[in-house]
Amino acid sequence: MSALADVTSLLRGETQADRVVPRSGQAAKLTLAVSGAMAFLAVFALALSLAAGRLADRWSQALAQSSTIRLSAPAQELDIQTWAVLILLQQTPGVESARALSDEEQRALLEPWFGHDLPVDDLPVPRLIEVIETPEGYDATGLRQRLAAEAPGAVLDDHTRWRAPLVAAADRLRLLGWLSLGLILASTGAMITLAAQAALASNEQVIRVMRLVGAQDAYIARAFVRRFTRRALTGAAAGAALGMLAVALLPRAADEGAFLTGLGFQGAGWLVPLAIPVLAAIVAFWATRIAAFRTLRGLR
């Protein structure tokens, strides 16, 4: 009998056949509880993974299209060199726009470290020029050489140096999220296998009688598979619902909130956790089916 027949039977339901195998209280409770708890954790792993993915994409996209030129020069030459750099940038292929940050903007950047009374005018703070690239980008090596000729104090920072580790870290976090999800599903499968084996062992006499009167393995296995799949689905649906509620109740994202307040689902992302109960049911289906056939092979 194929797995397809088992799925059909699962969807159709065979109440008469279900009654043949007595309900085993402990295994049922264990399956429900494990599925529920694992689904709850899976929602968080999923939220972490999706949030890390968004963060990686944001850092990757936002910073990839911009760069900064830091210009250090004597105070009397600063405006002239700034002007020269801006002209040079206007003529550079791959540069969409460039502008020098105002004193207020530079003060705002330094405020977290030096406070709001920072006398920018009195300090030898380098001038920052923000460069926005075209999608094609510019030739960084060529631009550095031309800057060295036109404004020796100018240093091009295309963010590559510190952007790459950040994106890599976010990507790694995303991977860990998916890995956690995989481990949760594997653990669910292992626990359900144990519960199914316990149920099969405690029903050995029932199985023996069923075999004696002519039941085929597929029929006996189906009675257990149906039961454990439904329990896993029910438990995981409840756990996923609670997990989604908990995620929804997390504090809202704020500019200052950094990563943690962004941990959640956005838009269509709320549909993704709905797959968790289905995945749990699929895992339970196969775990129970394999356990059942393995146990039945040991009985004549």
Place this chain on the structure above:
Amino acid sequence: MPFVIDMRDAAFGYGSEPILSALSLRLAPGSFHFLTGPSGAGKTTFLKLCYAELVATAGGVAIFGENAARLDRDGIALTRQRIGVVHQDCEFLDHLSIRDNIALPLTVTGRDTPGQDSNLDELIAWVGLTARAHARPPELSGGERQRAALARAIIMDPDLILADEPTGNVDWDMSLRLLQLLCELNRMGKTVLIATHDMALIRSAKAQVQARVLRLAGGRISAAGADL
């Protein structure tokens, strides 16, 4: 038509010590046999060879013409659907009613259609359990359990009925009633093999059916004197 059971020099044992050996026997369709022998002679083991719960360790056992050793698990199940087995301890599912237990072979083979209900009720009435149909197995007396086990054994209209000490736990009147039911089934064309050490029961069958008596002793089978 192949023999229902065809044993050729079959043997069975756990480990190196054989329990049964040199078993050669053929059960023709529609025949009636008693298997006698002292307790521990291997009557139950012999019956298990007949419904493929055990596989001969030497020689061959063919059930309905099929070599039992070569049957796969589905093959064993399909073969058992043609065999009704009455155990001494009956082996019911205690969480089901007697009616559901009797219908179990129909349920597990997907033949429990609504149209079968009247046949099931007739069968329950035939074994005299209509009033007890909704009771659970532990609530039944020994005789009622044996009759229920017999009803379950024949619900699938099997070709072969194997009964292991079917009268072991019942009084004499009930023993005769059960024997009468088995003889009726034989007259319907069923092959019947009853394992029993109750010689009085065997003698009382004389008037009802033409039976062959087999004796199992020392691990070997032999004809026990004249057939009935």
